[in-house]
Amino acid sequence: xxxxxxxxxxLKSLNHVHRVVERRNTIPILSNVLLRSDGASLDMKATDxxxxxxxxxPAQVEQAGATTVPAHLLYDIVRKLSDGSEVALATNAxxxxxxxxxxxxxxxxxxxxxxxxxxxTAGSFSHTFRLKATDLKMLIDRTQFAISTEETRYxxxxxxxxxxxxNGALKLRAVATDGHRLARADVEAPSGSEGMPGIIxxxxxxxxxxxxVDNPELVVTVExxxxxxxxxxxxxxxxxxxxxxxxxxxxxxxxxxxxxxxKIDCQSFAQAVDRVSTxxxxxxxxxxxxxxxxxxxxxxxxxxxGSATEELAVGYDNDPLxxxxxxxxxxxxxxxxxxxxxxxxxxxxxxxxxxRDLAGDDALYxxxxxxx
Numbered sequence: 475x476x477x478x479x480x481x482x483x484x485l486k487s488l489n490h491v492h493r494v495v496e497r498r499n500t501i502p503i504l505s506n507v508l509l510r511s512d513g514a515s516l517d518m519k520a521t522d523x524x525x526x527x528x529x530x531x532p533a534q535v536e537q538a539g540a541t542t543v544p545a546h547l548l549y550d551i552v553r554k555l556s557d558g559s560e561v562a563l564a565t566n567a568x569x570x571x572x573x574x575x576x577x578x579x580x581x582x583x584x585x586x587x588x589x590x591x592x593x594x595t596a597g598s599f600s601h602t603f604r605l606k607a608t609d610l611k612m613l614i615d616r617t618q619f620a621i622s623t624e625e626t627r628y629x630x631x632x633x634x635x636x637x638x639x640x641n642g643a644l645k646l647r648a649v650a651t652d653g654h655r656l657a658r659a660d661v662e663a664p665s666g667s668e669g670m671p672g673i674i675x676x677x678x679x680x681x682x683x684x685x686x687v688d689n690p691e692l693v694v695t696v697e698x699x700x701x702x703x704x705x706x707x708x709x710x711x712x713x714x715x716x717x718x719x720x721x722x723x724x725x726x727x728x729x730x731x732x733x734x735x736x737k738i739d740c741q742s743f744a745q746a747v748d749r750v751s752t753x754x755x756x757x758x759x760x761x762x763x764x765x766x767x768x769x770x771x772x773x774x775x776x777x778x779x780g781s782a783t784e785e786l787a788v789g790y791d792n793d794p795l796x797x798x799x800x801x802x803x804x805x806x807x808x809x810x811x812x813x814x815x816x817x818x819x820x821x822x823x824x825x826x827x828x829x830r831d832l833a834g835d836d837a838l839y840x841x842x843x844x845x846x
Contacts, residue, residue, distance in 0.1 A: 477534060478562045479533035484552050488548060504521065542591050617837075618650065634649045647659070734765075749782070759802050763797050765794060826840050
């Protein structure tokens with residue numbers, strides 16, 4: 475294999491694919507990226523056996539071929555080369571090493587045979603649809619923070635995506651929960667998604683996707699089967715296994731009879747929560763909300779370091795109520811709200827609270843209270 479390509483193109487593609495590769499691997503080949511040159515492009519592939527990413531980048535191909543080299547090492551080398559330079563990649567006669575040459579810099583990397591590189595065979599997909607990158611990004615951004623990190627409840631370690639009838643229209647819905655909070659977001663269901671199986675996309679896949687859908691102009695092709703999902707984003711193809719489990723019936727935990735309405739200004743509320751929570755202990759970051767007519771008092775008591783209170787003018791004209799929440803969870807939710815105002819629907823100090831954006835965003839949040 476002998477090819478030449480622009481450093482910027484090579485770096486951009488390596489930046490996308492190398493992130494999938496785990497730093498510590500018991501199987502040596504999984505530390506490598508597969509490089510295959512053909513025609514006028516270099517195809518790269520990386521995998522951790524659950525997630526696979528491929529990307530094609532333009533290249534001048536003198537001699538076609540394929541090999542695998544350490545992914546993080548190649549990325550670090552290319553990252554440190556000078557801007558605007560050209561990079562030449564060439565394997566030696568027996569394919570045991572590859573030289574990376576740019577200007578006066580020359581590196582030699584150990585290769586492993588491309589025939590050993592695993593292929594995440596996808597099989598056939600039952601449903602295919604196209605989704606605007608902005609819609610996919612919205613679904614991920616609004617729900618990702620609520621994904622559980624508790625490995626024992628593995629079926630909560632991802633975002634649950636499914637289609638559902640809502641107010642007479644078919645919606646594509648994303649839901650995530652960790653048992654303490656729940657986030658739900660809807661977009662109009664794209665043509666082809668009707669009747670697709672409900673799927674759970676793993677947390678790592680969600681994190682990679684979030685970085686790849688940063689161009690609002692793009693349209694993403696999504697292919698779904700019971701066990702795998704594939705996203706085609708421009709020249710990038712991301713294939714992932716799905717979490718094999720049953721997502722709980724989240725509809726049951728969304729309260730419908732909360733009658734106490736609290737309207738807040740998102741920014742001033744978030745800043746106030748952030749200020750008073752400075753004093754809270756790391757372990758139990760509880761902040762108490764005391765509601766009275768037109769006023770909200772935020773209080774934090776920490777026996778080790780002291781206390782803090784702050785008052786806010788709010789829209790509230792119901793019975794006085796005191797309720798406690800985890801300050802970090804409140805901040806996570808307010809950072810997702812796209813409008814300037816939000817509404818909290820409350821019932822009592824022991825029941826879940828519903829949070830909605832007044833901007834009419836198709837997202838809602840459920841938050842379990844804390845004892846304070």
